[in-house]
Amino acid sequence: MNRLIVTKFGGSSLADSNQFKKVKAIIDADSNRKYVVPSAPGKRNSKDYKITDLLYLCHAHVQNGIPFNDVFKLISQRYKEIVNELNIDINIDTYLEKVRVDIENGASSDYAASRGEYLNGVVLAKYLGAEFIDAAKIIFFDESGNFDENKTYKSIRATVLKYDKAVIPGFYGCDADGNIKTFSRGGSDITGSIISSAIGADLYENWTDVSGFLMADPRIVENPKTIEKVTYKELRELSYMGATVLHEEAIFPVRDAGIPINIKNTNRPEDAGTLIVNDTEEATRFGTITGVAGKKDFTVIAIEKALLNSEIGFCRRLLSILEMYGISFENMPSGVDSVSLVIEDSQLKGKCEKVIDEIKRQCSPDSIEVHPNMALVATVGRGMAKSTGIASKIFSALSSERVNIRMIDQGSSEINVTVGVENADFEKAVKAIYNTFN
Numbered sequence: 433m434n435r436l437i438v439t440k441f442g443g444s445s446l447a448d449s450n451q452f453k454k455v456k457a458i459i460d461a462d463s464n465r466k467y468v469v470p471s472a473p474g475k476r477n478s479k480d481y482k483i484t485d486l487l488y489l490c491h492a493h494v495q496n497g498i499p500f501n502d503v504f505k506l507i508s509q510r511y512k513e514i515v516n517e518l519n520i521d522i523n524i525d526t527y528l529e530k531v532r533v534d535i536e537n538g539a540s541s542d543y544a545a546s547r548g549e550y551l552n553g554v555v556l557a558k559y560l561g562a563e564f565i566d567a568a569k570i571i572f573f574d575e576s577g578n579f580d581e582n583k584t585y586k587s588i589r590a591t592v593l594k595y596d597k598a599v600i601p602g603f604y605g606c607d608a609d610g611n612i613k614t615f616s617r618g619g620s621d622i623t624g625s626i627i628s629s630a631i632g633a634d635l636y637e638n639w640t641d642v643s644g645f646l647m648a649d650p651r652i653v654e655n656p657k658t659i660e661k662v663t664y665k666e667l668r669e670l671s672y673m674g675a676t677v678l679h680e681e682a683i684f685p686v687r688d689a690g691i692p693i694n695i696k697n698t699n700r701p702e703d704a705g706t707l708i709v710n711d712t713e714e715a716t717r718f719g720t721i722t723g724v725a726g727k728k729d730f731t732v733i734a735i736e737k738a739l740l741n742s743e744i745g746f747c748r749r750l751l752s753i754l755e756m757y758g759i760s761f762e763n764m765p766s767g768v769d770s771v772s773l774v775i776e777d778s779q780l781k782g783k784c785e786k787v788i789d790e791i792k793r794q795c796s797p798d799s800i801e802v803h804p805n806m807a808l809v810a811t812v813g814r815g816m817a818k819s820t821g822i823a824s825k826i827f828s829a830l831s832s833e834r835v836n837i838r839m840i841d842q843g844s845s846e847i848n849v850t851v852g853v854e855n856a857d858f859e860k861a862v863k864a865i866y867n868t869f870n
């Protein structure tokens with residue numbers, strides 16, 4: 433069957449020559465895998481360095497007038513090893529020397545960091561016998577530094593589709609002045625998503641070192657099951673699981689184009705991985721959950737005021753105070769005469785007292801209390817919507833573990849129930865909820 437597949441390989445998938453071999457085998461196994469987006473070489477083991485980090489380090493050395501040749505040597509060695517061990521016909525020294533000289537001459541930190549992907553792209557293209565397309569020629573940012581979708585999509589369509597097989601380095605593009613600009617860290621995922629969307633791919637494969645998303649954090653739940661299928665919306669609700677598997681912003685370009693993402697494991701290509709699909713995809717099993725995720729260290733600001741429900745503009749004033757202090761909030765559960773703000777501690781740091789004073793001044797509440805050390809636990813699943821008994825299952829699981837529920841919030845689409853518990857009860861709560869559904 434003819435399908436158009438964009439494949440993105442993360443840093444650990446391209447960390448050394450052995451990993452390069454696995455990548456080639458994956459590409460060769462399916463002729464539909466036409467466009468490949470590589471990250472820079474990542475860690476080969478837990479004590480190793482990521483090339484991107486070393487490149488940032490080189491740049492920082494130059495900024496501080498410190499010699500950087502020793503750091504740069506670590507970078508050169510890595511690429512040279514890959515090229516030599518795989519017998520790739522490329523003059524890597526010339527490429528490396530240009531990067532070194534550019535950094536020495538004060539190239540920007542974005543430029544320095546982007547060279548990890550650039551060099552890996554050049555090497556991988558040669559190894560796969562594919563065309564190399566520099567991301568700076570097809571991915572653009574506008575004058576304000578925002579991603580320029582129109583210009584980028586036009587350019588990708590005009591360039592990439594000309595080739596049957598091409599490698600496009602991830603992580604960076606070109607700003608309005610013609611300088612290299614990177615996405616945020618982990619941004620190769622975004623590049624892959626943009627390319628998939630622009631060319632209307634059938635599938636975006638994101639190859640990494642895990643076989644997809646797990647239903648719960650394995651540090652809390654022993655051997656959690658892999659999530660086979662998850663919608664984009666569910667994944668957003670599960671974002672507390674941490675963005676380590678997929679960059680959060682990588683979801684949007686493919687979601688808008690209705691292209692599924694398959695998270696796959698380069699070290700276990702036979703595993704199905706997790707398929708991220710359109711929000712319209714119906715649940716097949718009702719009464720089930722997709723996953724449970726959570727996070728510690730939130731503070732709840734609980735505000736009470738008689739007749740709050742009929743006071744016009746109360747919440748606007750309340751939220752404008754958060755805006756004034758540049759604070760985003762996580763949840764805002766409310767009652768007739770009360771409203772609470774659930775805010776991540778890191779957001780409130782150093783500002784809590786000022787925020788409280790301002791709320792007192794602008795909103796004149798009857799009472800205002802601050803409850804620190806709260807954790808949020810989100811139970812998520814499209815199979816929960818329109819099913820009865822889900823909430824009672826969650827609450828009885830928590831009560832049988834003697835976890836006190838401090839707050840309850842259900843999203844409007846019925847695909848998530850979030851509970852607030854004491855930090856100390858967090859692990860117990862995640863385990864109890866996972867176990868009751870598995």
Ligand code: ASP
Nearest residue numbers: 471484603617618619620
């Ligand atoms: N190499 C970049 C980083 O380490 C981008 C990426 O891997 O996606 O953040």
